[in-house]
Amino acid sequence: MAFRNDFLWGGATAANQIEGAWDVDGKGVSVSDMCTNGSLDHPKRITAVIEPGTLYPSHEAIDFYHHYEEDIALIAEMGFKVFRMSINWTRIFPTGMEEKPNEKGLAFYDKVFNCCRRHGIEPLVTISHYEMPYALVEKYNGWISRELIGLYEKYCHVIFERYQNKVKYWLTFNEINSGMLPTGNVHSLGTIQGFSGSFFGVKDDPKIRLQALHHQFIASAKVVKYAHEHYPQFLMGNMMCCIVTYPYTCAPADVIEAQHYSQFINWYCADVQCKGEYPFYAKRIWKECDLSMKFEPGDEEILKEGKVDFFTFSYYSSVCVGKDENAEQGSGNVFGGLKNPYLQVSDWGWSIDAEGLRYALCEIYDRYRIPVMIVENGLGANDAVEEDGSIHDPYRIEYMRKHIEQMKLAVEEDGVDLMGYTPWGCIDLVSLSTGEMAKRYGMIYVNKFDDGSGDLSRQRKDSFYWYKKVIETNGEDLRE
Numbered sequence: 001m002a003f004r005n006d007f008l009w010g011g012a013t014a015a016n017q018i019e020g021a022w023d024v025d026g027k028g029v030s031v032s033d034m035c036t037n038g039s040l041d042h043p044k045r046i047t048a049v050i051e052p053g054t055l056y057p058s059h060e061a062i063d064f065y066h067h068y069e070e071d072i073a074l075i076a077e078m079g080f081k082v083f084r085m086s087i088n089w090t091r092i093f094p095t096g097m098e099e100k101p102n103e104k105g106l107a108f109y110d111k112v113f114n115c116c117r118r119h120g121i122e123p124l125v126t127i128s129h130y131e132m133p134y135a136l137v138e139k140y141n142g143w144i145s146r147e148l149i150g151l152y153e154k155y156c157h158v159i160f161e162r163y164q165n166k167v168k169y170w171l172t173f174n175e176i177n178s179g180m181l182p183t184g185n186v187h188s189l190g191t192i193q194g195f196s197g198s199f200f201g202v203k204d205d206p207k208i209r210l211q212a213l214h215h216q217f218i219a220s221a222k223v224v225k226y227a228h229e230h231y232p233q234f235l236m237g238n239m240m241c242c243i244v245t246y247p248y249t250c251a252p253a254d255v256i257e258a259q260h261y262s263q264f265i266n267w268y269c270a271d272v273q274c275k276g277e278y279p280f281y282a283k284r285i286w287k288e289c290d291l292s293m294k295f296e297p298g299d300e301e302i303l304k305e306g307k308v309d310f311f312t313f314s315y316y317s318s319v320c321v322g323k324d325e326n327a328e329q330g331s332g333n334v335f336g337g338l339k340n341p342y343l344q345v346s347d348w349g350w351s352i353d354a355e356g357l358r359y360a361l362c363e364i365y366d367r368y369r370i371p372v373m374i375v376e377n378g379l380g381a382n383d384a385v386e387e388d389g390s391i392h393d394p395y396r397i398e399y400m401r402k403h404i405e406q407m408k409l410a411v412e413e414d415g416v417d418l419m420g421y422t423p424w425g426c427i428d429l430v431s432l433s434t435g436e437m438a439k440r441y442g443m444i445y446v447n448k449f450d451d452g453s454g455d456l457s458r459q460r461k462d463s464f465y466w467y468k469k470v471i472e473t474n475g476e477d478l479r480e
């Protein structure tokens, strides 16, 4: 068999994209709760105050808050070994600044974890997945303030203590390298004090972003160290969006450009969290951003002491970079780059590149030599419900099959130590980049639409039955 016997098959979600119940049981307002719906043509907006009459998709999302038992039963039916989910920081500390946690928020995750355990499912918990308290944006302009380090630590100490017997796998920050891009200002860094406007139009200053990111690195390292000291049974992971970068041509200038881009977008963050220090080319990056990075005494030691135990990443797409000014731009709104003539794209313009996953796995394992896990991957697509209620999604099955085939090659032929696979949005959920429901990733369909309508009922798609068989056979049977 290609995959380990204890391979962690499962699926991935995030609190802000599934839970809803945005103001229930003492929950505070998160940065995602300030984001409106949108589409590929009409970018979602972030508003500095809640606008009456505007649709904010996280407010109800798919109402996992009240459907978690049904949803966990469904993923258990698929045979999930692991369920990647996140804790909504604002359920535990509504503004991030309270002295005492909100007991009702803590109790909710007790119920969710107990339910997972009853079904023999291991939770994999992202501590911060694009849902920081909005009060911290208003008061501190997000992670540019070092105050957030202590507030994040306080939050982590509470959830570690509370769930120590229920959760073993933790990820400190979702896609921490999103802070390398202007869109990272919104959900990840919260450096948008007072800003209202398009998700893609945020006021951007790379100096602020990279300094704020340094504070996230320190926070991550501190809680990893704390976990190692107090809860030796925990396994602490990083999480980054792996953007496989190809040179557009074999012209040496394109090759160097691709190398630089990959250093910038991928390895800068991964090195800090896995090697415990900034890479040698960080100084070049700071110079390019005109940044004089502020370190406080002790920061370097903290980074060294807080290296993660395993490497996790999302993988959706690859990009091409190069100097040819006439080359066609890729249409994917978050990944950018030049159009790769060898690849098809999804309905949302994201290039589909299964072989890029094998490439990513080998690159990552070669660099860091710690167990690796793919914690997001998948195809966002329009699904149609037939009259008899069935949902045929062969495109999703094909996408997943091709990616799993490449995972197999990376394990069997190349020797990568791959721990598991949790495809994104195993149940339909709100899209991050566009704020819509129409971009569906799930193997479970949710009757919920972009105008907020829908009875929230759940249905199994064809991919549900296919993935169940994949899990049953530990990835051996990939036939449709």
Ligand code: BGP
Residues within 6 Å of the ligand: 014, 017, 130, 174, 175, 241, 314, 376, 380, 424, 430, 431, 432, 433, 434, 439
């Ligand atoms: C990742 C995020 C997820 C998720 C996914 C798919 O970047 O970690 O939160 O949403 O991308 O992106 P989208 O929802 O924009 O299709």
